Amino acid sequence: MLETINQQVEVLVAFMKGKVLPLSFSWDNKKYSINKVNLVHSERIGHDKCYFFSVSAGEDSFKLCFYTESSRWVLEEAYYT
């Protein structure tokens, strides 16, 4: 089931070979370890460039967004199995 979240979250990332690799994030007092980054795409919202990371954590899938203007991470969507 897909749920729209739109909440700011804390994300631990690694910078590897010129790429950003999210490792884990905390949301709702729970820590989620990311086991796979499925897709990365970017979008310009006005002047702000946003990077969307579609990731898998355990059985569930999440869509994280990094807003470059404000350096914020937002959990946009969650898909629970």
Added chain:
Amino acid sequence: MRVIFHVDMDSFFASCEQQACQSLRGRPIVVCGKQGSRSVIVASSREAKKLGIKTGMLPFEAKKIYPAIIFVEPDGAKYENISRRLIVILKKYTEAVEVFSIDEAFLDMTGYVKTEAEAVSRAKKIKIEIVRELGEVVTASVGIAGNKLLAKLASDINKPDGLFLINEQNQLEVLNYSKLTDFCGIGRRLEKHLLSLGIDSVIKLREQPLVLLQQIFGSFCGQKLYNMARGLDDSPVTPYFIETAVKSVGRSYTLPRNTFDKQEILVVLLHLCEKVGRELRRLKLTGRTVVIYWRYADFTHAGARQTFARHLNDSAVFFQFGEAKISKFRLARAVRLVGIQVSNLQDAGFCQLPLWLADRKRTELIPFLDKINDRYGELTVKPAFLLKLNKLRKKVGGFRLRD
């Protein structure tokens, strides 16, 4: 000899969604607008296709076939981004890449491959690179042939994740086994016309003399049908860097429900006028002929057309014209779709400056409004009339690659 590749992404939108969300993989999904809206299915996953759920179906039809079908809302930015990355991959193999649509492209590989075996090996390499760069679910089918017509036909054989080569040995067999609608250019309407003439196969089409086809379908279309039946096509691969002239700019929108409410129609029309004006200004174009049209619930049309004295790209003028026409018009039936199209285009550099000061001030203001919207997002500054817009989806228009 020419060597043309046609790279066609498999169930593109649905594959992108399955790539992004692991939980959707291996399950029948369809990409379409919000549930309850009047959108059609724009893409179905290969699992959904196996069940008989096709693009263009209505959501309730898909649900009837498979009640547990998963509906996913389209994400244009995601598809555009992946498409861009696909084009970057293809450009590595040849500079002659023609972007045919958001999920397909033609590659002129003439000179880059010498033999059929080499062509097949290069196509395999492209397919591997697509999967490596875009993701394991985002696969492509590649068709190889001596021209665009046959290459496109070839990419549809062995789908998904297919690879097919049409050469002199198998060309006739492939053509004879193809349906008329398998050809790019023969749609349902033309097929119906052909069927009414007793032409129900490629073999029968090939039997028709050129003169007869030209008499019935006109010289251009008749010649095209004649060539199609023989697998002939000399159209070049137009590389991405050669700009094709834009002939018209238009937008239309299907309302969430049929309505007689002119205010509701005008709000949508203003949004569409804003979109068309912005697109014209982005392309640095102006237009003289404006067509405003609407579709009734019974799919009949009405509208108005005017050719202005000077070329314009001001959304407000387009809207004033549309508002004047719609306000006067007595709506015969409830309206389900509104649209605008601007044609008779020319370079904005040749545009005459308005004579009156008020008009001139507005013309000078528009680029600054566009800059604000460029910086802070679409419709940051908008006409107050559009404050009622929250009823509509934010994005109007299909998915296309922008320059």
